[in-house]
Amino acid sequence: MKFFVDTADIGEIKALAELGLLDGVTTNPSLILKANRPMREIIAEICDVVDGPVSAEVAAVDADGMIAEGRHLAKIASNVTVKVPLTWDGLKACRTLTGEGTMVNVTLCFSANQALLAAKAGATFISPFIGRLDDLGVDGMDLIREIRVIYDNYDFKTEILAASIRSANHVKLAALIGADVATVPPSVLKSLVQHQLTDKGLETFVADWKKTGQSIL
Numbered sequence: 001m002k003f004f005v006d007t008a009d010i011g012e013i014k015a016l017a018e019l020g021l022l023d024g025v026t027t028n029p030s031l032i033l034k035a036n037r038p039m040r041e042i043i044a045e046i047c048d049v050v051d052g053p054v055s056a057e058v059a060a061v062d063a064d065g066m067i068a069e070g071r072h073l074a075k076i077a078s079n080v081t082v083k084v085p086l087t088w089d090g091l092k093a094c095r096t097l098t099g100e101g102t103m104v105n106v107t108l109c110f111s112a113n114q115a116l117l118a119a120k121a122g123a124t125f126i127s128p129f130i131g132r133l134d135d136l137g138v139d140g141m142d143l144i145r146e147i148r149v150i151y152d153n154y155d156f157k158t159e160i161l162a163a164s165i166r167s168a169n170h171v172k173l174a175a176l177i178g179a180d181v182a183t184v185p186p187s188v189l190k191s192l193v194q195h196q197l198t199d200k201g202l203e204t205f206v207a208d209w210k211k212t213g214q215s216i217l
């Protein structure tokens with residue numbers, strides 16, 4: 001499973017990239033608002049740090065506007081992935097931009113039929129939003145499972161990018177189902193390493209090692 005980080009915070013991205021943990025980055029208008037800097041500058045900086053796909057979302061809601069913005073964003077760096085919403089206009093923009101060799105991430109996916117349409121429109125990535133479905137009392141993981149089956153049935157190459165991930169358990173379940181990518185907030189990515197028995201075991205080993213009076217070096 002590939003790990004993308006879902007943030008526009010360049011400090012967080014640099015720290016995670018140094019660990020070699022990052023396969024890509026996703027941003028959205030809300031994350032750009034939070035970063036409070038010009039989008040173009042943010043995306044260019046992220047693309048300098050991360051080699052993998054960096055999603056930059058269009059603001060237009062009509063196909064022509066999305067295509068124009070997408071072409072503009074794609075010029076920032078070769079790893080920019082243009083993010084478009086899952087609407088008819090978004091699908092049209094997806095078809096045009098992928099036809100021009102630009103990677104496209106179709107976002108705001110909440111149903112298997114939407115994901116089927118995105119794959120048929122040639123999407124590079126489909127982003128089903130797990131957490132936002134969970135918020136409605138619907139199991140978001142069922143959507144990942146359904147899309148996996150459909151894409152495998154027809155051998156679609158569109159990658160399933162599990163999004164709106166809120167917990168370490170979401171990451172584990174998406175990996176078990178076979179999502180190709182998980183885009184994860186930095187705090188959740190860091191939480192994956194945590195286990196109380198690891199901390200407890202390490203404490204004991206450190207204490208016992210001290211008692212041996214030995215030194216390895």
Ligand code: E4P
Pocket residue numbers: 006026027028107127129131132163164165183
């Ligand atoms: C994905 O690309 C989105 O940016 C993101 O995962 C949305 O997550 P949220 O529902 O926590 O805002």
